Amino acid sequence: MTERKKFLSLVLVFLFAYWMPFTHPRVQMGILEAFLMLREYAREHVLLCLVPAFFIAGGIAVFISQAAVVKYFGAEAKKILSYGVASVSGTILAVCSCTVLPLFASIYQRGAGIGPAVAFLYSGPAINVLAIILTARVLGLEMGLARAVGAIIFAIVIGLSMAGIYRREEAERQRGPLQMPEAEMPRRLWQDMVFFALMVIFLVFANWGKPAQNEGFWAAVYAIRFYIAGASLILLLPVIWRWFPKEELKEWVGETYSYALMILPLLFIGVMFAGFFLGRPTHEAVIPSKYVEAIVGDSPAQFFALTGMQQGAAHSMIASIWPVWTCFFASISAAFMYFATLTEVPILQSLMGSGMGKGPALALLLAGPAVSLPNMLVIRGILGTRKTVTYLVIVVAFSTFCGLVYGWLFV
Amino acid sequence: MEIKVLGPGCPKCQKTEDIVKEAVSESGLSVTVEKVTDTMEIAGYGVFGTPALVVDGEVKSVGKVPKKDDILKWLK
Numbered sequence: 001m002t003e004r005k006k007f008l009s010l011v012l013v014f015l016f017a018y019w020m021p022f023t024h025p026r027v028q029m030g031i032l033e034a035f036l037m038l039r040e041y042a043r044e045h046v047l048l049c050l051v052p053a054f055f056i057a058g059g060i061a062v063f064i065s066q067a068a069v070v071k072y073f074g075a076e077a078k079k080i081l082s083y084g085v086a087s088v089s090g091t092i093l094a095v096c097s098c099t100v101l102p103l104f105a106s107i108y109q110r111g112a113g114i115g116p117a118v119a120f121l122y123s124g125p126a127i128n129v130l131a132i133i134l135t136a137r138v139l140g141l142e143m144g145l146a147r148a149v150g151a152i153i154f155a156i157v158i159g160l161s162m163a164g165i166y167r168r169e170e171a172e173r174q175r176g177p178l179q180m181p182e183a184e185m186p187r188r189l190w191q192d193m194v195f196f197a198l199m200v201i202f203l204v205f206a207n208w209g210k211p212a213q214n215e216g217f218w219a220a221v222y223a224i225r226f227y228i229a230g231a232s233l234i235l236l237l238p239v240i241w242r243w244f245p246k247e248e249l250k251e252w253v254g255e256t257y258s259y260a261l262m263i264l265p266l267l268f269i270g271v272m273f274a275g276f277f278l279g280r281p282t283h284e285a286v287i288p289s290k291y292v293e294a295i296v297g298d299s300p301a302q303f304f305a306l307t308g309m310q311q312g313a314a315h316s317m318i319a320s321i322w323p324v325w326t327c328f329f330a331s332i333s334a335a336f337m338y339f340a341t342l343t344e345v346p347i348l349q350s351l352m353g354s355g356m357g358k359g360p361a362l363a364l365l366l367a368g369p370a371v372s373l374p375n376m377l378v379i380r381g382i383l384g385t386r387k388t389v390t391y392l393v394i395v396v397a398f399s400t401f402c403g404l405v406y407g408w409l410f411v
Numbered sequence: 412m413e414i415k416v417l418g419p420g421c422p423k424c425q426k427t428e429d430i431v432k433e434a435v436s437e438s439g440l441s442v443t444v445e446k447v448t449d450t451m452e453i454a455g456y457g458v459f460g461t462p463a464l465v466v467d468g469e470v471k472s473v474g475k476v477p478k479k480d481d482i483l484k485w486l487k
Contacts, residue, residue: 066474070459102419102461105454179458181474258422378450 030276030286037275038268041346045137048206050264053133056199058256060129062248063192064092067181070103073111073120074178082116087155090124091132100124101375105382110178114166114383118391119159121379125341125369126151130263134345135365137207139352142410147365150402154366158394165390191243198236205229263341270343274350281353293355296326298407302355323359327403330360331396334368338375344368359407367399412442412486417453418462427462427476434482442486 021027069092071077072085086107093103100121108117125131127148136144206229211218221228240249278292279285293302300322309315318325339347344365352361371392380388414431418424428446435442447453456465460474466485471477 066460070474073459101450102417102453103459105450106457106459109454110457111459179456179463179470179473181460262422381451382454 026284026286026288029284030279033279033283033285034272034275036283037280037346037350038271040280041268041271045134049133049137049203050130051260052199052203052206053130054256054259054263055252056133056196056203057129057259058252058254059196059199060092061255061259062252063187063195063244066093069093070180073103073107073116074180075111075113077112079112079115082112083119083156083159086112086116086119086159087123087152088127089120090127090151090155091129093120093124101378101382104379106178108382113163114387115159115163117159118162119155122158122370122395123151123155126155126366128341130259130342131345131369133203134342138345138349139361141209143358143362143365146362146406150362150366150406154398154402157398158391161394162387162391166387186245186248187243191239195236195239195243198232198239201232202229202236205232266340267342267346270340271346274343274346278347278350278354281349283353287354289354292351296330296351296356296360298355298357323357323404323407324400326357326360327363327400327407328396330356330403331363331367331399334364334399335371335392335396336373337368338372339368341369357407358410359403359405361403362406363399363403366402367395371395412440413445413467414442415445415447415465416462417447417456417458417465419448419450419453421461423476424462427464430476430479431464431482434479434486437479438483438486440486 069085069089072081072089090100093100104117104121104124107120108114111117132144132148135147205221205225208222208225211222213219244252275285277286278289290302290306294306295303297303300319303318304310304315309318334344348356348361348364351364352358376388376392379391383391414435416424416428416431418427424446428444431444435444453461453463456463456470458470458473462476463470463474464472464477464482464485471485472481
């Protein structure tokens with residue numbers, strides 16, 4: 001850091017301290033909410049959910065052969081398989097979002113072409129293990145599933161549309177030799193599967209939600225959830241001991257550790273921002289809930305109340321397009337916004353707590369992590385302006401559509 | 412001689428660069444080590460996974476952190 005930069009940041013801190021209205025009750029509430037929300041995450045979501053999720057993500061990165069997956073992106077691979085693998089392989093290949101763009105560029109230039117490349121570009125960040133686990137944990141199983149399924153279908157649709165639109169140009173791009181990672185298979189497939197199954201069982205049961213009734217199957221499972229989780233952990237020990245060489249285990253722990261280092265600081269900052277501006281659900285912070293409700297709420301009532309619009313042609317027109325508007329607004333703003341890995345979850349939690357509808361929430365989840373202004377610039381360098389705009393339009397249109405459908409299904 | 416480490420900046424790519432530098436200083440050869448972070452340039456090598464290692468224009472390793480012994484072998 002140069003002297004001048006140091007001085008500049010000093011000036012900024014000074015101006016912040018000088019002007020920040022700390023005495024305003026809303027700001028005070030916001031600061032308190034930021035820390036309360038941080039505490040909620042630390043207490044509820046870190047130990048039983050995020051830590052095991054990091055171990056699973058680390059295990060995927062180290063133990064699963066990427067070569068087995070990547071070969072479906074080659075130029076000679078069957079097209080149907082390419083699309084299928086591209087739409088789900090984000091779970092395996094894209095835990096670190098920085099690997100998505102180079103792989104995307106390679107698939108596009110040398111491999112299976114624009115369709116599978118775009119499908120992978122879209123699904124990669126949206127469907128990664130950590131994101132799905134945290135979404136299901138914080139926003140509910142239903143939202144987690146909707147996100148995963150929506151992202152898979154969406155990836156195929158968007159890949160096929162891009163391939164259809166640019167069919168003619170496809171054949172002209174030049175191909176070159178491919179450099180695939182070598183396949184290493186130190187274990188049988190079923191051994192890897194047992195390993196991951198045990199970790200997933202631990203994760204699922206340790207986080208088993210308390211059911212509404214105190215009787216029945218779900219309640220019975222809830223009562224013994226820690227025994228099941230504990231049993232799977234105990235079973236995991238001999239599996240790790242017998243099947244995995246020391247070297248690989250070291251790598252596994254190292255990988256898990258680096259995910260935690262990479263993701264947790266950003267997540268905590270995101271949680272505090274969400275808490276400061278919007279507060280925990282049912283709590284108020286700097287931005288009053290009524291504004292959130294007036295823009296993306298389930299009904300336009302709050303919007304009419306704030307604008308003083310009670311009847312007339314405009315009133316009935318807005319009322320009729322309201323669901324479309326809210327989903328559209330959520331997807332287009334999410335498309336331009338940058339969400340660091342996982343931060344979309346606390347932000348969405350706060351937004352929904354402030355009155356955002358379920359439809360727009362899903363639209364935000366589908367459009368948000370996949371596209372942002374910074375990654376659009378990189379994509380533009382690879383695809384060119386026209387194709388990038390097409391991609392963006394399809395993402396926004398389809399997110400809006402999915403949000404609408406989800407809103408209708410669950411209201 | 413020239414070694415390029417292809418990787419957009421994830422922890423594994425950083426580790427690869429460190430190991431390469433270690434191997435180079437151990438070998439005592441005069442080798443230039445370059446880190447390539449530009450997505451288009453990485454894709455230009457056709458590598459399906461990062462980090463990747465390019466020695467004198469030839470792709471030697473893809474999608475993993477290479478071992479120091481292997482790097483020493485490629486240097487010879």
